[in-house]
Each structure stands twice: as structure tokens, then as C-alpha cells.
Amino acid sequence: SYALENISGNIANSQTTAFKRIDTSFLDLIPDTGTNNQLAGSVATNSRETNTVQGDVQKAAVSTYMAISGDGFFVVQKPGSFTDSNPVFNGVNNYTRRGDFTLDKNGYLVNGAGYYLEGIPIDPTTGNVTGSNPQVLKFGGDFLPAQPTSTVTYRANLASYPITTKSDKSVPGSELLNVGDFTVNPSTVGTPPLPYLDNVGSGASMNSALTTPTKINGTTALSGGANTNSLSASFAAGDTITVNGTPITFTDASSVPPNQDDATHIPIGSTIDQLLDKIDGLSGNSALSSTVNNGSVQLHTGLANNLVITSSNATAFAALGFSGTVTVNRLGGGSAGAGHVIGSDAATFISQSIAGGATTGYDISGSPVSIQFRWAKMDSSTLGPGHTNKWNMFYQVDPNATGGATAWQNMGTDFTFSANGQLTPAVASVTLTTPTISGITLGNVT
Secondary structure: OOHHHHHHHHHHHOOOOOOOEOOOOOOOOEOOOOOOOOHHHHHEEEOOOOOOOOOOOOOOOOOOOOOOEEEEEEEEEEEEEEEEEEOOOOOEEEEEEOOEEEEEEOOOOEEEOOOEEEEEOOOOOOOOOOOOOEEEEEEEOOOOOOOOOOOOOOOOOOOOOOOOOOOOOOOOOOOOHHHHHOOOOOOOOOOOEEEEEEOOOOOOEEOOOOOOOOOOOOEEEEOOOOOOOEOOOOOOOOEEEEEEEEEEEEEEEOOOOOOOEOOOOEEOEEHHHHHHHHHHHHHHHOOOOOOEEEOOEEEEOOOOOOOEEEEEOOOHHHOOOOOOOOEEEEEEEOOOOOOOOEHHHHHHHOOOOOEEEEEEEEEOOOEEEEEEEEEEEEHHHOOOOOOEEEEEEEOOOOOOOOOOOEEEEEEEOOOEOOOOOOOOOOOOOEOOOOOEEEEEEEEEEO
């Protein structure tokens, strides 16, 4: 029955971590009798509590669980009391094979029985043990080194025609990032500037002075009376419209000479088409003539120059659909690619690119940083021979960048797509070399 009791206890604790079974020893008892007496012998049982048989080592998902293979014990202590939730040890070493240690809130490794793991100190310089007296181990919150971000898995679907705040499907190339609008060309480093392309500046759609609301058109006069096909506010003799620094002066019969009409003078009774011809002449536009479409004056830059127009008569200028200084930059052109967007160009960049999502990266100390991405279409095959569907990807360096400081960094790869939308050639990965984002420097990120 004594042996059965031990066996029962062993079975009950079969799932207890590091439990050591209790064996039963049997001893024969020989009675002390005379030679002529015969007494039956008996058997005594004893528990053998020290059992050195190696138990099974099992896998565990907890990284701080440990097991000893072979001889040996973990040296542990059990607190005698607690002060402000911190253990107070009595200095008495205990020994156990139970290795289900977990890290508690104070940084101690404690097993399931409540014993705290001890260890021999190690010299951090030499790696050698120092002394022979075990001490209770306590780890700081940063004892496990942070792992800096080294790889980012990224996927995106790009529309063939990006919808930006600047894009207009009636204007070819308006969906592209126009490097001519930037102080510093954000294309990949060394990219030659694109050939200059015509661009269009559209005025507001306006009505003429006719009583029945009627859109202005090319035959609308620049000056006239009520209920006539003229501007709702007239230009007068002496008024000017200045094109790229050269004024066009309005004349009438009282002018000297009267009604002068040449490259820089126009009679007040002339039409909008006649004015646009003079504007195109001064700007050097020989690509597409400026015109009027559905009440809106369409100013074409041509290929030779950007276009800047002002007027001395703000009211009549507004009747043409414009206010203040009208600036229209040609598409393309600019300087060679510098590979980044500066702070003063950040708003322009946002208006000519699309969001590309974000991910979180970590530096070597574990500090997190949000990595923001944007895509800009740089060229389009719809512009004709020699053009391809090319995109550039950017990541944000400093959301608060101003002036010449870098706000967005070009990732340095041209992503070119074929007519059927296939990335050609395929790009397996892109490596960012020690990027600094919002003041946090990461290692190389692929």
C-alpha cells in the first residue's frame, strides 16, 4: 500500500514541470532468533526522494523556458517577503530542475513554483565569469537588443492615369509631374530634363455683355456697350496687358498715332482672338494657338517660353476670366534630376503625385518611424514616339521641411510599364541606403 501511494503520487504529478518521481525501496527484515526458533521474516518500505533520472525535455513556445540536459540544477532563491511589490531575498540558495522561467514585471526570471533564477556574473568586456557566488538575475527593460528594420514588403496598384489636383484629361500630359514647376528637379539623379511641351492656362468661363447670357468667344470685342458681344467690363485706351515683361497697349482714335495696331498695340474695338494672336506672338508660341473654348480663354505656352501675364485694368482682365498674375509653365524641361523634393516645392509635389501608403520602420534602438510613400508619373506613352509610361516612387524625409531642405526623397529607380501594364523590366527590390526619416536614421532598408 505504501508503494501504491507513491505510484499514485507519481501519476498525479506526471504533468508537473520538473517533478521528480518518488521510488519505493524494499528491505528484507531478518529476525534475531535462536537456532531452535523459527520466525517468519518481513519486508519494510522506504521512500527514496532523491531521484537523478533524466526526465524528458519538451519543446516550448516561451523563449525563456530552459531545461538542463545531464547532471546539474538551477540555483534559485525564494523571496522571504516583498516591499513595494519588489522581492526581498534571504540569501538562501535552493536547487531545482524546474526551468519554466518567465520574466516578471520587475525583470526577474521566475519559475512556476515562484523561485527566482540566479547566475554567476560575467565581465562584459572579457566575457569571463567573475567570482563564484551566484546572484539573483535581474534584467533591464532593454536587455533584448532591438532589431532595426532591414526589409519592407511593399505592393501597390498604379492607375494608368493618376488623378492629381493638377490633372485634366483634356490637356495631354497634365497628369505628369511637371519638373518645370520645381525649383529642383525631383527626377532620379542624372535624369536629363524632358523636352519642353506646350501647356495650357485656362481662364474662368465668362459671359459677354449681351442681355441674354452668352459665353464669350473669339469674336467678342474687348470694349463695347451694353447688350453687345463685348466683354462685360471694357478695356480703355492706355490700358495694358503685359506678356513676359512686354506690354500690349490699348489704343483708340485719340491715341497718337490713332488706333495704332502692331505687335505691342491693339485698338480697343479688337476681338479676343486678335488679342490672343498678339499674346502668342510675344510669348513665341507657335505650337497651338491660344483660343476661347466654352467661354474660357485658353492660353497656350508653346515650346519656347513659359507664360506670365498681367494687366493694368483688373476689372476688364477679370472679364476675360483672369485675376492677378497669370503664370503658365511649359511641361517638361528644367534641370537634370537631383533625386529629391525640397521644402519649398513640397506643396507642388503633393499636387502632382498620388499617395502610396505607409509602413512603420524601427531604428537600432527600437524607435519607430512612419515611412510615407508617394508615386509620381514622370512620362506617358500617350505623348507620342520616344515617350514611355514611367513612374518614380518617393518616401518622406521631413514633413516639416522648408526652403532647400529635403522633404521627399526619390527612391532612385525608374519604374517603366509596357502598354499592357507590365513592369518592364521587372524590379525585384530597391534598397534605401541608411535613410533618415523625421530625424531617425535607419539602416539599409530593402
